[in-house]
Amino acid sequence: MFEVLSEKLGAVFRLLGSRGKLSEKEIDEALRQVRLALLEADVNFKVVKDFTGRVKERSLGKEVMESLSPGQQMIKIVNEELIKTLGDGASSKLVSVSHPPAVVLMVGLQGSGKTTTAAKLALLLKHNGQKPLLVAADNRRPAAIEQLVTLGKQLEVAVYSEDPRTSSKDICVHGLSEAKRIAATHVIIDTAGRLHIDEELMAELEQIKRVIKPDEVLLVVDAMTGQDAVRVAEEFHAKVSLTGLIMTKMDGDARGGAALSIRWVSGVPIKFIGVGEKADALEPFYPDRLASRILGMGDVLTFIEKAEQNLDEKKALELQKKIQKSGFNLEDFLDQLKTIRKMGPIAQVIEMLPGINKLANKLPDGVQEAQLKKVESIVLSMTPEERRNPSIIGGSRRKRIARGSGTATHDVNQLLNQFSQMQKLMKMGASGKLPKNMMGMFGKQ
Numbered sequence: 295m296f297e298v299l300s301e302k303l304g305a306v307f308r309l310l311g312s313r314g315k316l317s318e319k320e321i322d323e324a325l326r327q328v329r330l331a332l333l334e335a336d337v338n339f340k341v342v343k344d345f346t347g348r349v350k351e352r353s354l355g356k357e358v359m360e361s362l363s364p365g366q367q368m369i370k371i372v373n374e375e376l377i378k379t380l381g382d383g384a385s386s387k388l389v390s391v392s393h394p395p396a397v398v399l400m401v402g403l404q405g406s407g408k409t410t411t412a413a414k415l416a417l418l419l420k421h422n423g424q425k426p427l428l429v430a431a432d433n434r435r436p437a438a439i440e441q442l443v444t445l446g447k448q449l450e451v452a453v454y455s456e457d458p459r460t461s462s463k464d465i466c467v468h469g470l471s472e473a474k475r476i477a478a479t480h481v482i483i484d485t486a487g488r489l490h491i492d493e494e495l496m497a498e499l500e501q502i503k504r505v506i507k508p509d510e511v512l513l514v515v516d517a518m519t520g521q522d523a524v525r526v527a528e529e530f531h532a533k534v535s536l537t538g539l540i541m542t543k544m545d546g547d548a549r550g551g552a553a554l555s556i557r558w559v560s561g562v563p564i565k566f567i568g569v570g571e572k573a574d575a576l577e578p579f580y581p582d583r584l585a586s587r588i589l590g591m592g593d594v595l596t597f598i599e600k601a602e603q604n605l606d607e608k609k610a611l612e613l614q615k616k617i618q619k620s621g622f623n624l625e626d627f628l629d630q631l632k633t634i635r636k637m638g639p640i641a642q643v644i645e646m647l648p649g650i651n652k653l654a655n656k657l658p659d660g661v662q663e664a665q666l667k668k669v670e671s672i673v674l675s676m677t678p679e680e681r682r683n684p685s686i687i688g689g690s691r692r693k694r695i696a697r698g699s700g701t702a703t704h705d706v707n708q709l710l711n712q713f714s715q716m717q718k719l720m721k722m723g724a725s726g727k728l729p730k731n732m733m734g735m736f737g738k739q
């Protein structure tokens with residue numbers, strides 16, 4: 295998602311960034327291109343108009359016209375206004391309640407991803423040390439109950455279900471008592487979907503709301519349905535008062551307009567995004583991160599968070615200490631490689647990194663994976679001593695390592711050079727975060 299938009303905006307920015315002073319005409323032309331790119335990405339036209347209006351007003355002001363690098367200033371404004379459009383300052387956290395359990399009602403149209411997302415949310419809460427209970431209140435299809443029960447088993451999250459002949463309202467009430475009995479921190483209620491918004495669905499949801507008084511009413515919308523998703527959000531919000539949105543299927547190839555418009559049009563904050571079918575493919579939503587992803591600045595923060603989740607804490611601490619002492623060596627690097635591997639397909643990881651994401655698109659499938667393997671096999675062909683102290687690796691050792699790893703000597707040279715650069719960088723400002731430089735090792739070459 296967002297590739298085309300990102301590419302088009304990137305082209306406008308490259309042009310702007312290279313300019314000295316900007317005339318009003320040049321600003322207008324840049325904004326015209328931005329407007330076109332947004333419309334092509336299926337962003338709601340009102341949102342586009344509002345957005346470009348705000349950017350234009352600020353661009354003509356002092357902060358741009360009198361600045362030394364007007365192009366850069368304008369990019370900064372686009373970034374800030376995009377964040378505003380996506381919901382600046384909105385918290386992606388679920389509300390906290392003084393008397394648990396917090397009650398979360400999941401609503402949405404058929405197939406939008408309610409059941410899957412309910413389970414994903416439960417898993418996320420569980421990972422954060424909470425105790426969620428899932429409630430199968432979709433009694434329309436017996437298979438729906440089974441789906442949730444199965445997911446609960448897989449993820450080791452408790453599920454409350456009963457005979458589908460019980461009314462959904464009663465299932466919710468009973469589920470709530472069960473949550474209190476087991477001292478759950480959150481109750482997540484999966485409800486039935488409909489093909490279209492109809493009176494019956496709304497009446498049922500209103501009834502459930504009245505009896506269980508949810509703390510959160512989260513609408514699950516499919517990002518692939520484009521502007522329909524925006525309309526659905528508006529209608530649901532008008533009828534049942536939503537507290538948040540979850541956009542699913544953000545991993546799909548939709549143009550992304552829905553995600554960009556929905557907050558501004560509906561006034562409801564996006565709290566999470568679904569980025570895949572697997573149970574861990576749910577991310578808290580951060581407007582600033584999405585904006586920088588769209589503007590091609592990569593998504594370093596999400597990347598770092600992912601890395602942190604995968605690195606166990608003790609190791610991370612050790613590593614941080616090492617880096618602070620500048621003792622980061624190739625053995626640690628090998629550890630990091632393994633961690634990166636665990637984070638998912640390398641292409642997806644690379645996509646989050648600034649500068650490198652463009653490159654990732656251009657490489658044929660499997661290339662990064664192959665590069666990663668190459669780097670790994672080079673490091674594996676070194677002796678532990680060499681890994682701990684790469685400076686001892688002279689010419690003959692380099693030849694031996696190349697032979698051992700089935701690579702050429704210049705591959706080994708390149709890796710060692712890049713590694714020593716990285717070490718220098720770490721010395722300069724070690725913070726314990728993965729340096730983006732490190733990724734250069736797999737992509738570029």
Ligand SMILES: Nc1nc2c(ncn2[C@@H]2O[C@H](COP(=O)(O)OP(=O)(O)OP(=O)(O)O)[C@@H](O)[C@H]2O)c(=O)[nH]1
Nearest residue numbers: 404405406407408409410487542543568569570571
């Ligand atoms: N690629 C991708 N697929 C998703 C995502 N979220 C849900 N899905 C898929 O969407 C399909 C529908 O998901 P469900 O959770 O069953 O949807 P639902 O809203 O509960 O559907 P009903 O109960 O029939 O109304 C499933 O095949 C999910 O795997 C996502 O973020 N990315």
Ligand SMILES: [Mg+2]
Nearest residue numbers: 408409432438
């Ligand atoms: Mg369902």
